[in-house]
Amino acid sequence: MGRAFVYVILGGGVAAGYAALEFRKRGVSHGELCIISEEPVPPYERPALSKGYLLPEDPARLPSFHTCVGAHEERLTPKWYKEHGIELVLGTQVKSADIRRKTLLTAAGETISYKILIIATGARALKLEEFGVKGSDAENVCYLRDLSDANTLVDLMKSCSGGNAVVIGGGYIGMECAASLVINKISVAMVFPEAHCMARLFTPKIANYYEDYYKSKGVKFIKGTVLSSFEIDPSGKVTAVILRDGSRLPADMVVVGIGIRPNTSLFEGQLTLEKGGIKVNGKLQSSNSSVYAVGDVAAFPVKLFGEIRRLEHVDSARKSARHAVAAIMEPDKTGEFDYLPFFYSRVFTLSWQFYGDSAGEVIHFGDFSGSTFGAYWVNKGHLVGSFLEGGTKDEYDAVAKATRLKPAIEDVAALERQGLGFALAIIQKPPEPTVTEVQGSDLVLKKPLYAWHATAGVLVAASVAAFAYWYGRRRRRW
Secondary structure, eight states, rough: EEEEOEEEEEESSSSHHHHHHHHTTTTTTTTTEEESSSSSSSSBBBBHHTTTGOOHHHHHHHHEBBBTTGOOOOOHHHHHHHTOOOOOOSSSOOOEEEETTTTTEEEEEEEEEEEEEEEEOOOEOOOOOOOGGTTTTTTTEEEESHHHHHHHHHHHHHHHTTTTEEEEOSSSHHHHHHHHHHHTTHHHHEEEEESSSSSSTTTTTHHHHHHHHHTTOEEEEEOOOOEEEEEETSSOOHHHHHEEOOOEEOSSSEEEOOOOEEEEEEEEBBBEEEEEEEETTTTTTTTTTTEOOGGEEEEEEEEETTEEEEEHHHHHHHHHHHHHHHHHGGGGGGOOOOOOOEEEEEETTOOOOOOOOOOSSSEEEEEETTSSSSEEETTTEEEEEEEEEEEOOHHHHHHHHHHHHOOOOOOOOHHHHTTTTHHHHHTOOOOOEEEEETTTTTEEEEEEEEEHHHHHHHHHHHHHHHHHHHHHHHHHHH
């Protein structure tokens, strides 16, 4: 028993939905495309699970956050797939893949063949058992990776209102779930081994701002230690978390967010792997020309930094999926994937965005006692990364564009003084003028003789922009 398709997307996460929309835009025919997903519903915007889905009032629910609403595109409901002749094979696990024969074997015994395969298998949540801690199967211990996890978490929060929750992990999931738990009137203690939250991205100064904010909401931080074991009552519920130093935290529920692992096991030994994912080229094409990989599972060349990276974020999933489909459908018109790494989060009334790379010397700017501040990262004399909390759309756009330009930074002290004004000015820098010199009766065009004029102009513009920004912010506070 089997079916054959021209294109198969393996995985039902964010990337699959955006790939499907791009296929439709580029004229895929009815019956050519199939999506195979272990989830029982069509692709949805995963960030909604740790944000709107967990809110006690007016929570997000399907079908409202099916892809591709996260990028202000069409909402791809089950009806949409049917109308466009896209086959959905939902609630189905693929047991094995044969890249040479171009076939996938499902747990139900069906063989699905393809001409082109897009691997969008994403990642799975790391389990406590992988670190030697038992108890993940307790009914009040939960993870957050899919819709089923989110439903479990919602039910637990309803039963634990006014109680105690312990969050294991200080990264994305830990921080966003902790905020939702607080909003649901649950006391929260966060436990993680690092010196501060979001250690892979935040500097100590940035982390301190968010930790202070969380503390003002009643969150307790227990840093530099790890979970050792659980106390479990006769009914199988966790009643307390025991830490490595022997201290005990009462717990009515536990949320675990300790990282993810890309789902590559089906392709080990068949495709080239790197940095934990499937290595692809600038077209998102793997070591096998008929197989592409996108999203969390893809290790792709980041042109801006000249190296292979694997990025775990929804923005990368959306854009890599679209680019892969473009490369498949119109290979001669599609260039290399040129991606600016981007991360963001929204918790409570806070909202931050990060672009580029957190490498090199960090320069903080802005008012860390207020609502708007940020940081630049300077590596090998160039701006390579930018972080901004509390910005406007135009301000976020400015730091993104400035980061992509990778401008040379000769004076970090001046960069610190200019702050956000530097990014606002650098994107408004006019092209350098060409000097026209008259020689006899001929007009001779030369390269600028006074390049310092342009440099001075940018510095003046940056200073003016910085002052205007500062003055404007003060006026708003008044």
